[in-house]
Amino acid sequence: MSTEKLRILITGATGYIGGTVLQLLLEHPKRDTFEITAFLRSAEKAKKLETFGVHTALGSLDDVDKLEDLASKANLVLNIADCDHFSGNTAILRGLKKRHEKTGEVPILIHTMTPEATRLSDTVYYDSNPEQIESIADTQMHRNVDLEVVAADKADTGIMNRRSILGPWLIRAGLDRGQGGVIGEGKNLWAAVEVNESVYPQAADLFLVVFNAALAHSEHPTPHGREGYFFGENGEYPAIDLCRAIAKALYELGKGKSPEPTPFTDEEAMKYFGGYILGSNSRARGKRSRAWGWKPTKTPA
Secondary structure (H helix, E strand, O other): OOOOOEEEEEEOOOOHHHHHHHHHHHOOOOHHHEEEEEEEOOHHHHHHHHOOOOEEEEOOOOOHHHHHHHHHOOOEEEEOOOOOOHHHHHHHHHHHHHHHHHHOOOOEEEEOOOOOOEOOOOOEEEOOOHHHHHOOOOOOOOHHHHHHHHHHHHHOOOOOOOOOOHHHHHHHHHHHHOOOEEOOOOOOEEEOOOOOOOOOOHHHHHHHHHHHHHHOOOOOOOOOHHHHOOOOOOOEEEHHHHHHHHHHHHHHOOOOOOOOOEEOOHHHHHHHHOOOHHHOEEEEEOHHHHHOOOOOOOOOO
């Protein structure tokens, strides 16, 4: 290690998952050995983070030169921002490559993404099956960034948002149309994971499993590249369950005509979601995650 402290760069630190991960880093038993820098857009939130001993750098994923420079100075990057932002994600990869070329060190990247969504397929993706993941079509969502991350691996031998994305997306659509909705019959399945349990935030806890494993890599080599997928899931649920809960809540608040969701029209699907992505399957099993010590307890129910 070229520095006395482990230099950690975290993106998405004020987000739903990223904020929880940052909190756990601040409570980590090795916290005194970390120098944490959060890359974020809000100057106001940056000031609050600095009171916790976190260094900050202001910018967005479009500030690729700044992001590349920050990554080139990090021993470890926790990338928890937009997994579809190609230029921002590849800027991080360039920065890490630059560090490797300059110092000989192999820096660590823990990259966050969601499972591939497939509208017509019932395929369940296993993090323990790299050949299956390798077979995903290049045209799938997130795939362009995913391929760059794996290619880079081969080449290298009060502050946080308290909401997720999917639920609020459906809620905003329901408020706008005056009725909770659903894509089709809502039979499509999505993997579920709880981010904020009372004792351990499970999705973030998985980050720590991977993070701690990466820190101990010299003693126990950590899987990486296609072998380095760790899925966070503890069961799955049909979309109709979430849509019914939202429709019922809107109805009880006087914001919906019925407690049962009604199908989004083709026009509404395009208006609110840009298509039918919320009618797709996104199925995964975290066998490798569990094998490495992750123990989720919260079920979809």
